[in-house]
Amino acid sequence: MPEPLREVQRRFLAAIVDGDADAGALIVDDARVGAAKRLAIYRNNYRASLTGVLADHYERLHAWLGDEQFDNVACAYVAAHPSTTRNLRHYGGGFAAFLAEHFPDDGELAELARLDWALRAAFDAPDVPALDAVRVTGLGETWLDQPLRLHPSASLLSARFNVAALWRALDDGEEPPEPVELTEPIALLVWRNGLQPHFRSLSEIEARALARLEAGATFTGLSAHVIEAVGEAAAMEELAGWLGQWLADGVLAEHRHY
Known part of the structure; x- marks a missing residue:
């Protein structure tokens, strides 16, 4: 058989x-x-x-x-x-x-x-609607107390080497620098804006802020944490700059879309 x-x-x-x-x-x-x-x-x-x-x-x-x-x-x-x-x-x-x-x-x-x-x-990440300025305006102040998440296309990486410089040189077809171990690890944010993936280096405080949002924090909760860490005046300046860039880049999504 x-x-x-x-x-x-x-x-x-x-x-x-x-x-x-x-x-x-x-x-x-x-x-x-x-x-x-x-x-x-x-x-x-x-x-x-x-x-x-x-x-x-x-x-x-x-x-x-x-x-x-x-x-x-x-x-x-x-x-x-x-x-x-x-x-x-x-x-x-x-x-x-x-x-x-x-x-x-x-x-x-x-x-x-x-x-x-x-x-x-x-x-390749799912096409979940990103939180942008238009959506925030439509939500009014209610969005401040809604849990947020990073967009499915966004992720945080930790790098101990000058990998960002290496990658960019290789992408541009240029002679890459020698690999160098950094004195302190840095965080990289990877995300997709439209159809194009991007990445950039983050300050330590912005990386911690995005990690809190990835865990489902609200913007109100994040603001309180940053104020406690750096003081109100510095926190307001940092938060305004971050939020403008996050919304423009499409880094955030509402928790309910997951």
Whole structure:
């Protein structure tokens, strides 16, 4: 009785991913090519497809490492982390953690990967309405006491290296600076405005403010926290500047849209 299709598929996948020799019986074996060579071709195509996906997802990291080094690292990741998703857009989310584990003395690699991934995720994020000046005006003062969140396209990253300068130079096709470990980590905000992903560096106090909003704080609650931290006059100036930029950039969303 023929094997069920699902079992044949399982065995064939095992042969491609894990090198299961028993699955050779599923492949035509003849003098022209032979089962072993056919399987090797399939394995090579599988790995090449996944390394190509990683190169697409991590364009600036690819540019930083160059073709040969990136391919070596990508092949090692593919061998350790076979695809488990039907949508290759989601493949490679663990690449930054893999780099951090295997290249602890080259911290810029993992950070470039995190920034590449966050920008790609921002591009693909859901089209939740952003909180803007028009919406705030329509809500009146009631929005001040409503829980806020970062827009789904927005995320906060922590960087220990000059990864922002590295990424921008690579994006512009310029000679990148040498990687430098910073005296203090900095925060980066990644978000999408319209169809275009962006990122920028944040001051420590703005990063803390956005983290509080990400946790569901109201603007009233955030204002009280900032006033306590820096005093009323400085807080009013900071809050006004932040709010204007956040609304213009589309960084915030109402909690009810989640």
